[in-house]
Amino acid sequence: MPRAEKPLAPDGSALTAFAAGLRALRENAGNPSYRELARRAHFSATTLSDAAGGRRLPSLAVTLAYVRACDGDAGEWERRWRATAAELTTPAPAEATAPYRGLDAYDREDAGLFFGRDRLVDTLVAAVAAHRCVVVTGPSGAGKTSLLRAGLLPRLSGAVVFTTAGERLPEGDALVVVDQCEELFAPGRDDDRARFAAALRTGGPRVVLAVRADFADRCAELAGPRETPARVEVGPMTADELRQAITAPAARARCLVETPLLTTAVALAHGRPGALPWLSHALLETWRRRSGTRLTLAGFQAAGEFGGPAAGAAEAVFDALGPPGRAVARDLFRRLADPGEGARAVSADELDDTPLAAGVVERFVRARVLVRDAHRLRPAHETLLGAWPRLAAWLEEDGAGRRTHRELTQAAATWRRHHRDPSLLLRGAHLAAVRAWARHPRHLTVHERAYLDASTAAETRPRRRGWLAALLAALCVLSAAAGLGGQPVCGPVALPRADRCPDLCRPAAAAPAPDNAEALDLG
Template sequence: MPRGERPLDEGDTPLLRFAADLRTLRDQAGGRTYRQLGTRAHYSATTLSDAAGGRKLPSLAVTLAYVQACDGDPGEWEDRWREVAAEVAPAEARRADEGTPPYAGLAAFQPEDAPWFFGRERMLDDLVARMSERRLVGVFGASGAGKSSLLRAGLVPRIAEGGLDDGSCRTTIVVTPSELDLSADVLDRVVGAGVDELVLVVDQFEEVFTLCGDLAARTAFVEALLSASRTRCRVVIGIRADFYGHCALHPGLVEALSDAQLLLGPLSAEELRQVIMRPAVKAGCTVETALVTRLVADATGQPGVLPLVSHALLETWRRRRGTALTLAGYEAAGGIQHALTQTAERTFTALETDQRAVARQIFLRLTALGDGTEDTKRRLTRGELDADDVDTQVVLDRLAHARLLTLDQDAVEIAHEVLIRSWPRLRGWLHENREGLRTARQLTEAAATWNLLSREPDALYRGTRLDTAVEWAAGGEARLSTREQEFLDASLADRDREQALALRRTRRLRQLVALLLVLLLLAGGAIVQTIRAQDAADEQRNIAVAQQIAGAAVRMRESNRPLAQQLSVAAYRLESTRDVVDGLLTTSAANWNKHLIRRVVPTTEVPMGPDGSAVRGKGQVPQQDSSGDLGSVQSLGFTAAGRVLATTPDELWDLTDAGKPVSLHHFPNRMVATALSADGTRMATVDDSPDNTVRLWELKRPEAPAFVSTVPHSGQGGREVRFDQSGQVLVTIDDDSTTTLWRLDRPDGPHEFGRLTSIPHISTMALSQDRRLMATGGADGVIRLWDMADPWHPAKLVELGVQAAEVRALAFSRDGRHLASAAGDQTVRLWDISDPRAPGEPATITGPTTSVHTAVFVQSDDGGDDVVVMTSSGDGSSRRWDFDVARAVSRLCTGSTALTRADWDRFFPGFRFTPPCG
């Protein structure tokens, strides 16, 4: 990428320019998210975000993976990386007349800095004593507490001097998980390189959890570390205290750390004096008493302040007067406050635009506004900051690494209140809209109270408070947490319900007044008109009550399932509107699928076949089972011999016994997409190659798939493949959304007999059994029905209503009268297409559909008509969705606790008690 394409800020370094150009490359590639880049580059989103953060130079492998994921030129960027690596390499030794600084600044002490490391002698003695008793010891502390310096400049030299046990162990290896690529094999090679006793120091152990999203790989690395500690190797891990809970997720690590933990807290006043004075004395310098007093007062009891003290002392040393470090020099350097402010501004400007907005919201939430007093810091839980969000995780990690924030196990706070007073950017944020910030703080507290009261409706905002909060949230600067957004949405929904109820009451009152006028004018017809009006009012009331109760039943189906079932049936008995029927079907499906959901692996149950029956085999597949984890299941097939086949992106599996899946064949290359015919005799694959070649395979012997032929195509490469119900027709969907139909029953190979072009966003389709109709859907959420009388010129019949998210799967019923669709908005819909040109209003069931990839109609338990749909998901789970209302009522009433009169009076005040399942 050519340099000079953007104006450089004063003080830009080669590393910062390199990171900025990486971010520009991502923008030029369409602004792909880091999750999308991670999928393409096979690195975590956090690793790729760090690569473009400018904090440190990423490895060449990470850089090239980032560039290839953004469609950049790897050769050009490799040259760029080598230039920057040469520019940011450690500088030559300082001039002899300048001398060696006695302080390390913001950096951690290294083993070669041991002569300058003071203040932690007592903790070092404690650590060595614990190592004499235990094979594995953990050193915990807040960010900036000095863990790395203690391990590298304290422990390593002590062991080299023979300070451990009888002095026989003098070898130490210091690594971080990222340096080992989080690989158990690399760890084994490092530990096994020598023959003598050694101490393995694993610094920044929290990288095991922040850089590795694969639970199996993380577990393997931890187990390898524990295994090493049981042999000739002693292990010491340094980890941030806020990751203590992560360690508890590994039983072996919990057992090893029992009574083997060292908690590193703030330095005492005397220890701070040692840190300040002894390095200066060793360097032949003196320290003014006033400077010592000032520094101790500024730093005592402050968590994570050691790097800032060291940085302030380094700047003071550079401003020394002769050999004396003076208070005037400390103040000229700006002290701790100036160092912190500089660090804050540098760290903030290195973030990307979206991450800066996240950082701004984090700092504002961590500041308590003063009322006649100065603003102060406040401590928050991670849940209040939506710490599960990738950008939030990256920002918190960057700010903690820069010592701007202190992260504990489940809490976050600003490292020092001086940041609030001294950082101009933060002061500007706080003064821009203090009333808006107070509104935000009140909203946060109200949302927390609402959540604490089990989301009681009476705790919601109403009236002026709601209007103020909505106006502030719409201002564009607000970034609401998940809980706050849910609270505000619930308040708005509650207001809409109240307004709708008031409107209905007003309308009813007007109708009654009109009836009175009619009574005065038409005495003879008054009775008839009154009865009709009352019937209409009763019907409106019944509809309103039924819809309200149906909605309440859906909301409480997790907290009080028996009551939810009874209320769903009662609402249906009162008024069977579409919304009420959908609520009934949703409640029934949720209760039914408590027992019917199946997973391929790992699971305690079994997957289901295309007829809705369970596949043989039960049991949990242990993590160490040789079969491994199937990962993302892309398709299922069921052979005539009763075998169940499944495909993942690079393997073919036998799931006949779901408790012991068997890998039948491993393909050398990872595939973009796969498809099995319904009878399991054929397979189609799409290569992960530039042209995405589509290949056909025969599965007479699934252990050795026989390659049949490739499928020629003129599009931009295959992206999706589907078989029709007979398995004799293959449909391919190219990158340009061209949908092509291929006959597979000809001896000369696949024969194209139809094509659909110029329709964007297509990612899934279905053919009716008679091949007269085709349905397509995709990312735009639109379902289109096509008349396939002329396959080369399909005629669009209708576009079914736009859905809220991507259409993930489609299926025709056997009789061709219904179409089922599963979308990413957590809904499965059943469309009546008896007249394909005028489909009926769909029935909708709400449930988990996030990773659904296939849908199929199956027979109901009583052999009824085609209104039962089964979906299969990428994680191997299967669900059934029954759209038969009578069966739903029967299922909800069977074995359910009867609705009591008290519950009836609570939900149906003024209605005659009628048990719904009586």
């Protein structure tokens, strides 16, 4: 017989009540062994037994697996889990200093909490020592500002001036670090850009230019043809760097990051540079919900992980848009989700390049909801798809139509890449299906509309030629009948080929009988 569980301490705590509820659920399910529950839940028997042990709050995933294995109500238990997690969190003392910066960039005074970028800082310091101009580039949200402020500046000696794009560059030997250089390429900044380029090309101070990846080449051109700037790429952290960035700041605050939390956080952020701000935000909220000195997976999940805060930021941006901007946002996010495949990246040629569309994209990028690199736009994290209720509702609408739209988008992009090759146009049943879908109100980009119009025009040209040939054939018959002097026609009449019909425009008596003729029986 299975070994009996240890009795729970009658302390009346929320944790004990939660464990007792799980035990009661198992008892109502017939008291299956934990080995049997493990087979049903796909978690180990030890993990499931610990969930009802009352020593710590299990993760949400383990809780729901336990509940489903006992035929319980998963929705009810998820609400119960979140309420218990909220009750178990310990508010941070007012005087305590948080070890994470959340969505804010790390600054010079935060250098003691800036971990995981030592290798990249070394590379940047070496580039600055060897070159008069260095371009630091990477996707939005990759941590360029934190790298410069908390990584580079504390490692440099001498005068350093940190500024933003458009401000006048100081003269002298100071190193000038310019953040967010992409702002120089905004509409109406031509004079600022020209003045900035002139300062770089006339032998001004040494500079480090931080710029988003999609503007890196244009920013490098500001230095002029005489000098090629060094380039330092800010990419995703490795798994080891992420572990250091998570655990080292907590250790400075005399806290411990539990292994399940560390494993989960690294898995969510690895390979996704745009997820770093949300990782820092989630860790800050987890620290605020810590259990004593421990940062737990339960606290991380109670904070919403990455998806919950990102969804809140997305909804705030959407609410601030007017009706035209909201229509653009709806189309944009529907494009960022592949039917049945989760989040995807879209290239620039899949999007409208109107000022309205560009402004909507920029708002979501600045809110760190979307990430833009040199060529593509993508969600900061795929958990946004399930965490943002508005987006989930959009994605539930017309799944088949979204697949049709996706196919049209891909075909139009291929057509443009191949210089509008006519052989790549839609035809036949495929074109008919797309046209039927497009009869309803749809948002098509200029490129998609041009491709669909070209396909439609190409499809109708053969029909017009067929109608013209039939019309010419009829004219030929009438002309031949007129040549008979109006006499009744009783029998076959020679019908010239369509390309010889102009000959019949001559007087009937002069019209030669063609050698290559078809017989038309008029009855």
